[in-house]
Amino acid sequence: NAGVTQTPKFRVLKTGQSMTLLCAQDMNHEYMYWYRQDPGMGLRLIHYSVGEGTTAKGEVPDGYNVSRLKKQNFLLGLESAAPSQTSVYFCASRPQQGELAKNIQYFGAGTRLSVL
């Protein structure tokens, strides 16, 4: 019972390098989210998707791109990494059906990214 799996768990980048973070869920959830967590800032929404082939901007989308080509996967890309993108990144997913079920987001274990 994997739930939400994020890869990689850790990564160190140099300024200007690019990378892709992968989120995979095996719960057949429609909705998926990417957050970043910084000290004293809580979790802030970067981008989200309400279904396969759809994406939308969240609170802090600049410098990131996303794709949802398959329902189970949600990719977060950094085209040209900056030190300000040093953070812990969390992916979450949520089912569409059911009143209570609609509001529970299930999180992955996170990716710790350092940009030097």
Place this chain on the structure above:
Amino acid sequence: QKEVEQDPGPLSVPEGAIVSLNCTYSNSAFQYFMWYRQYSRKGPELLMYTYSSGNKEDGRFTAQVDKSSKYISLFIRDSQPSDSATYLCAMQVSGNTGKLIFGQGTTLQVKP
């Protein structure tokens, strides 16, 4: 001003103490109120969920929502060292996007 404000702590209490964690918010459209618990180097997991105003109890945990004051609380009775974690409040307006607005998180340490 942030939509959701939460005292980041840290908060340190002895085992067995009653813990009170709080969040205030400014958006009166919030309908769903949640508390997530996050252990060190782990992802958040849902602890309590409340719709609109009122209280909800689950074992040693009680969540309260006061929409008139735009204030929510989480109480932990008989706190245990295993309760040591960061507690994040989260809120959502009704609708289908499911976007959550999180507080900054309060770090709690329960000392044996």
